[in-house]
Amino acid sequence: MSENSESKPYINFLQAESKHKGIFKWILSTDHKRIGIMYMTGMMAFLLVGITLGFLMKLEMLTPGKTIMDAQTYNAFFTLHGVIMIFLFIIPGLPAVFGNFMLPLQIGARDVAFPRLNLLSWWLYVVGGIFAIASLFLQGGPIDTGWTFYVPYSLRTGTNVSLPLFAAFILGFSSILTGINFVTTVHRLRAPGMTFFKMPLFVWAIYSTAWIQVIATPVVGITIILVIVERAFSLGIFDPALGGDPLLFQHLFWIYSHPAVYIMILPAMGAVSEIIPTFAKRTIFGYKAIAFSSLAIAFIGYFVWAHHMFTTGISDTSRFIFSLLTFLVAIPSGVKVFNWVATLYKGSITPGAPLLFVMMFIFLFSIGGLTGLVLGSLATNVHVHDTYFVVAHFHYVMFGGTVMIFFAALHYWLPKMFGRMYNEKVAKWSIALIFIGFNMLYFTMFILGYEGQPRRYWDYLPQFQTLQIISTVGSWILISGILLMFGNLHRSIKRGAKAEANPWGGKTLEWTIPSPPPVHNFDEIPVITHGPYNYGEEEAK
Amino acid sequence: MLGEATKYAESVDSVMLLIVGISVLFLLGVTAAMIYFVIKYNKKRNPKASQIEGNNTLEILWIVIPTILVLVMFYFGYAVFHESRVVPKGAMTVKVIARMWAWEFEYNNGKKSNELYVPANRPIKLELNSMDVNHSLYIPAFRIKEDVIYGRQNYMVIHPEKVGTYIIACAEYCGLRHSNMYSKIHVLTQKEFEKWIADSTGAFNYYKTTTEKYALLTY
Numbered sequence: 001m002s003e004n005s006e007s008k009p010y011i012n013f014l015q016a017e018s019k020h021k022g023i024f025k026w027i028l029s030t031d032h033k034r035i036g037i038m039y040m041t042g043m044m045a046f047l048l049v050g051i052t053l054g055f056l057m058k059l060e061m062l063t064p065g066k067t068i069m070d071a072q073t074y075n076a077f078f079t080l081h082g083v084i085m086i087f088l089f090i091i092p093g094l095p096a097v098f099g100n101f102m103l104p105l106q107i108g109a110r111d112v113a114f115p116r117l118n119l120l121s122w123w124l125y126v127v128g129g130i131f132a133i134a135s136l137f138l139q140g141g142p143i144d145t146g147w148t149f150y151v152p153y154s155l156r157t158g159t160n161v162s163l164p165l166f167a168a169f170i171l172g173f174s175s176i177l178t179g180i181n182f183v184t185t186v187h188r189l190r191a192p193g194m195t196f197f198k199m200p201l202f203v204w205a206i207y208s209t210a211w212i213q214v215i216a217t218p219v220v221g222i223t224i225i226l227v228i229v230e231r232a233f234s235l236g237i238f239d240p241a242l243g244g245d246p247l248l249f250q251h252l253f254w255i256y257s258h259p260a261v262y263i264m265i266l267p268a269m270g271a272v273s274e275i276i277p278t279f280a281k282r283t284i285f286g287y288k289a290i291a292f293s294s295l296a297i298a299f300i301g302y303f304v305w306a307h308h309m310f311t312t313g314i315s316d317t318s319r320f321i322f323s324l325l326t327f328l329v330a331i332p333s334g335v336k337v338f339n340w341v342a343t344l345y346k347g348s349i350t351p352g353a354p355l356l357f358v359m360m361f362i363f364l365f366s367i368g369g370l371t372g373l374v375l376g377s378l379a380t381n382v383h384v385h386d387t388y389f390v391v392a393h394f395h396y397v398m399f400g401g402t403v404m405i406f407f408a409a410l411h412y413w414l415p416k417m418f419g420r421m422y423n424e425k426v427a428k429w430s431i432a433l434i435f436i437g438f439n440m441l442y443f444t445m446f447i448l449g450y451e452g453q454p455r456r457y458w459d460y461l462p463q464f465q466t467l468q469i470i471s472t473v474g475s476w477i478l479i480s481g482i483l484l485m486f487g488n489l490h491r492s493i494k495r496g497a498k499a500e501a502n503p504w505g506g507k508t509l510e511w512t513i514p515s516p517p518p519v520h521n522f523d524e525i526p527v528i529t530h531g532p533y534n535y536g537e538e539e540a541k
Numbered sequence: 542m543l544g545e546a547t548k549y550a551e552s553v554d555s556v557m558l559l560i561v562g563i564s565v566l567f568l569l570g571v572t573a574a575m576i577y578f579v580i581k582y583n584k585k586r587n588p589k590a591s592q593i594e595g596n597n598t599l600e601i602l603w604i605v606i607p608t609i610l611v612l613v614m615f616y617f618g619y620a621v622f623h624e625s626r627v628v629p630k631g632a633m634t635v636k637v638i639a640r641m642w643a644w645e646f647e648y649n650n651g652k653k654s655n656e657l658y659v660p661a662n663r664p665i666k667l668e669l670n671s672m673d674v675n676h677s678l679y680i681p682a683f684r685i686k687e688d689v690i691y692g693r694q695n696y697m698v699i700h701p702e703k704v705g706t707y708i709i710a711c712a713e714y715c716g717l718r719h720s721n722m723y724s725k726i727h728v729l730t731q732k733e734f735e736k737w738i739a740d741s742t743g744a745f746n747y748y749k750t751t752t753e754k755y756a757l758l759t760y
Binding site: 071072075144145146150152153156157240241244245246247280281282283285286287288289311312313316319320323324327328330331334335337338339341342344345346347348349350351355359362363366367370371373374376377378379380381382383385386387450451452454455456457458459460461535536 | 543552553556557560561564567568571572574575576578579582583584587588589590591592593594595596599600603604607608611612614615617618619620621622623625626669673674675677679681682684685686687688690691692693695696708710711712713714715716717718719720721
């Protein structure tokens, strides 16, 4: 592998000119790196909206009854918080930002397989986002069904349901097209010599995810269209009053939405498998076990959807089967965690901010995964289903899991993307605040849930107030940590110290080219002769 | 703390304890190993990393052991849950009608009430009916809930034991006043219950405020 000389002048992708002017240089660009950054910009905006909604909801929970908003507003807020965080932030998530930016770099390609389709995906994302936001201000008012859109309520409510559903439909297409693009890219554009088992694990994760995007997303697309049509023309698919079946909706919804949680978590797991070897300066422990566990999760993940429905009156046989399969899907996640920890064994470790985020991830994600066992077990599920326990569980998995790694990846790849370094000290302070705030905010919810506090409650009984207050104060600490982190990253992009091509001593291909990368990534496409994490090489020399 | 009002609640809590116990061991093990490695193999102490590519024995161990453990958890979770689905002979049937945002309980003799009155030590089958959207009948002290779905009749079985009054909540989001869709279950002695069911007046309880409604509850 030849090191590109860093002194050689080149035009990086941030400066590059095209036939377009001003903002059009970006929004009409087919460069995978620019598209990645455009996704990042949009997602950050939606993340901030989602955080603001969450902050206001926790403020409302300070006292029983009305604190700052009425019940209708609260119901709209938890719906929007869910819709925005899930459909506009965490599902596009790591694939849209880091998959776009890093996938071609990590496999030694000049772009994704279909660059213009890639730009179309981004435009669909923007249009979906605009529709979702527009629905808030149109006749009827913001949607209040919860992000799960359960019928018959979503057929009965007078709020704006069809428009945000249509937005989710469009966003689904963005996701499907990105998936098709990534699958093709991995199959067709790997550098010479890069066999599947020489691919970085982030590529494996993006590849597994892309398949779920392609196969599962159409199901939710159809479901959404059926709800819209049913609202408009009283079709009678889901509404029992017209001969429909409300459980059919729940099946269809979760056939997509359960695999979707693996769309959310798998790419994060891939990024973890990149960050740990880089900061431990050693090869990953159990490469094949980690790669195959991604595929196993993607596969078994299709067959566990009805664990969201254990209390809906489905047959006892299906409760038996889905509970069993749910326990089995825990195994490959466990395998990953064990291999990651083993990768730290006898490493030469620098505990930089990305690694600290990863350690926080392993702790929080383990709690999220292990409480998933409580939910997978039928006896305990029936008690904690639809309580704060579930809310805590999925925030530990999705926020403590995926979003923490999104933050880790922002720090890890920031030098590559923008050619600038962040302030390490400030980063560590923000991590400490995030860790304390997160656990205060969400751990209390496990207790509240087990004590019988149902979710989506605007009002609550007085005996829950102490824990609610601790939780709300936690949200303030968490948000200060996140704002400090964003401040640090923003300042770094503008004024940070210049980054070298390979500031962490990483081994994957993105670190062999200058920071920020040149427009066409590689002057010469590299030829691959070894695995992705060959830290033993120097010692051999 | 939330009390255990039935033997079934105790069984659910012991399954919880089993799962949480094993989970805490795993969590502590993983976290301790991780922190220990990061300190022990710090760059300053260990400037040269060892390139260990993996270990098949370990991989098999940490697939097989967790698989056995989760199967044990699965078994107890299913076995306990299964009890709650069996309708014993001689169970008393009460019809539950849920609507936005109130509960109604109808007895065989035609008596209706907005709170559930049951005799202790007799299994009760609740037939769950919804008039509009999905609701979910949740009795935290009994560790049990079942969705009340419009257009289909679900059921749940409870085994009230300790005389007392406990909360009933709606656990499936059902719109504006979902969080106020509370009721109570009163477990009476057989004698008290017979008196109550024979009395055709005073079946509906009204409260002026939420505080009044939930005062004096053994939660």
